Amino acid sequence: MSYGLNIEMHKQAEIVKRLNGICAQVLPYLSQEHQQQVLAAIERAKQVTPPEMNSIIRQQLQAHQLSQLQGLALPMTPLPLGLSQPTLPAVTTSSGLFSLSSLLASQAQLAKEEKASRDGADSHREEDGDKSD
Numbered sequence: 001m002s003y004g005l006n007i008e009m010h011k012q013a014e015i016v017k018r019l020n021g022i023c024a025q026v027l028p029y030l031s032q033e034h035q036q037q038v039l040a041a042i043e044r045a046k047q048v049t050p051p052e053m054n055s056i057i058r059q060q061l062q063a064h065q066l067s068q069l070q071g072l073a074l075p076m077t078p079l080p081l082g083l084s085q086p087t088l089p090a091v092t093t094s095s096g097l098f099s100l101s102s103l104l105a106s107q108a109q110l111a112k113e114e115k116a117s118r119d120g121a122d123s124h125r126e127e128d129g130d131k132s133d
Helices: 002-029 032-046 050-072 093-132
Strands: none
Touching: 002 032
């Protein structure tokens, strides 16, 4: 068991080194304001403990699952005998990091889509304003 944990720790250390390298390469190309935001986010990330990260990921997953269930609007029916309620899978450090990165990527994509839809709505309003003059 300790061998597997040792391997996992080495994997995590390698991931951290690679991500730090990527951040160091990208950072100079950002504006001063964004550089400060990235550096502050990196410092906050260094202070997050694995239990805190697991708690955050579970909350995100539960919120995501609730939003999906509300979107379906299916009536809640009792489960047949012999079936139990689904539970959240145990989150390991590596799966937690991958889940966190995929959540961040999806949030970034949603923010881009929202901005694009707002920009599109603003341009339609401007066009409508031009037509009425």
